[in-house]
Amino acid sequence: MSVVRDLRVLLRLPNFRRLLAVRLLSQCADGVYQVALAAYVVFSPEKQTSPAAIASAMAVLLLPYSLVGPFAGVLLDRWQRRQVFLYGNLLRALLACGTAVLVLAAVPDWLFYASALSVTAVNRFVLAGLSASLPRVVDDERLVVANSLSPTAGTLAATVGGGLAFGVRLLADGSEAAVVAFGAVLYLCAALASLRMSRELLGPDPDLVSQRLIMALRTTAHGLAEGLRHLAERRPALRALTAVGLIRFCYGALFVTVLMLCRYAWSSTESEGLALLGLAVALSGAGFFAAAVLSPWAVRRFGPFGWMTVCTASAAVLEPALGLTFAPVPFLVAAFLLGLITQGAKIATDTVVQTSVDDAYRGRIFSLYDVLFNVAFVGAAGVAALMLPPDGRSAPLIVLVAVIYGSIAVALRGERAKG
Numbered sequence: 001m002s003v004v005r006d007l008r009v010l011l012r013l014p015n016f017r018r019l020l021a022v023r024l025l026s027q028c029a030d031g032v033y034q035v036a037l038a039a040y041v042v043f044s045p046e047k048q049t050s051p052a053a054i055a056s057a058m059a060v061l062l063l064p065y066s067l068v069g070p071f072a073g074v075l076l077d078r079w080q081r082r083q084v085f086l087y088g089n090l091l092r093a094l095l096a097c098g099t100a101v102l103v104l105a106a107v108p109d110w111l112f113y114a115s116a117l118s119v120t121a122v123n124r125f126v127l128a129g130l131s132a133s134l135p136r137v138v139d140d141e142r143l144v145v146a147n148s149l150s151p152t153a154g155t156l157a158a159t160v161g162g163g164l165a166f167g168v169r170l171l172a173d174g175s176e177a178a179v180v181a182f183g184a185v186l187y188l189c190a191a192l193a194s195l196r197m198s199r200e201l202l203g204p205d206p207d208l209v210s211q212r213l214i215m216a217l218r219t220t221a222h223g224l225a226e227g228l229r230h231l232a233e234r235r236p237a238l239r240a241l242t243a244v245g246l247i248r249f250c251y252g253a254l255f256v257t258v259l260m261l262c263r264y265a266w267s268s269t270e271s272e273g274l275a276l277l278g279l280a281v282a283l284s285g286a287g288f289f290a291a292a293v294l295s296p297w298a299v300r301r302f303g304p305f306g307w308m309t310v311c312t313a314s315a316a317v318l319e320p321a322l323g324l325t326f327a328p329v330p331f332l333v334a335a336f337l338l339g340l341i342t343q344g345a346k347i348a349t350d351t352v353v354q355t356s357v358d359d360a361y362r363g364r365i366f367s368l369y370d371v372l373f374n375v376a377f378v379g380a381a382g383v384a385a386l387m388l389p390p391d392g393r394s395a396p397l398i399v400l401v402a403v404i405y406g407s408i409a410v411a412l413r414g415e416r417a418k419g
Helices: 002-012 014-042 050-075 081-105 109-137 140-171 176-192 212-235 233-265 270-302 304-323 328-356 359-387 393-418
Strands: none
Touching: 002 014, 002 050, 002 140, 002 176, 014 050, 014 081, 014 109, 014 176, 014 270, 050 233, 050 359, 081 176, 109 140, 140 176, 140 270, 212 233, 212 359, 233 270, 233 304, 233 328, 233 359, 233 393, 270 304, 270 328, 304 328, 304 359, 304 393, 328 359, 359 393
16 A cells, blocks of 8 residues: 555656656657567568568667667766666667658668667667656655566557557558657657656756766776676676576577567468567567566575576476477467566566675676676577578477576576585
């Protein structure tokens, strides 16, 4: 009941509501844009999609978060955050309009990816700024609740945006340009929503900026290097991160496989393929939710490394049993199970890192963790691009993923025995 009361209090705070509105509109637009990108790269009737094209799209969507993320905070502590939301979303609206024009003009893929890369790169600043701004609109007592509510609401908004994108695409007779243009309108609305807050409200305070920009960037890079050295001295955290990076690699390879199967093997039309992909993503998301419910009990019962061992050993058996059929129903079952396994292992890894890394280094280690997570996913897409045939049916890739899962389970069992 106290949580419900806190939520009611938060929603009575005008500035919290205004900041939340910017988040919801921004992330809804992100969901629209990401579906438009996926539809253009994978499901456009005029394009013969390849695993290499999918790998390129994933790199565009994920690598900016990894490369820009650790340094975004340095700039956000110097720029007025309200202005970041205003000009960042205006810039994304303009760039998204440019992307729509490029789609209509049927330009070379590299030019389209360059435009999409620009949009997603700005996103890192907006999302980090939203998190950094919360303490300016919420008191310390309710900050934890606000930190839980805002990102969750943003994720739901992105999901709604994805659904809206499917609706716009259907109404526009499959036009990805129309979907991208709709995303641009939402970015514009997010920019206008930020004007409801005063320019100085979200900080930072100019008199608290102590370092010059170049020095601050150097300090950040030096801090990440120190974090790597500290991680090398904390073997449980290092092994857990290595394991979760490999698990993320497996998930990424299978995700590309499902994309190709939905596009060519399981459907006769682009719309049918998109519907199957949406179902697979929804089931994987349900697996993530199941992991959030199950993992606290499992970590207490087996320990973090024990739970990761259970997850990876199960995947080593179930993934080839279901995946080698290359049939929709077994693969959809696998999507749920692998969502549970991947997120369960991540929750256990979070626990290991939080308990074995010194507090002074924890933020830097989690920044590196974020880089590892996204780079592993993009790397998996690259490997899948080399191994997958056009229809997505690759028994060697399924077997390779099973072997990786099994190897992780064996290694983690040894780590559990040491613990």
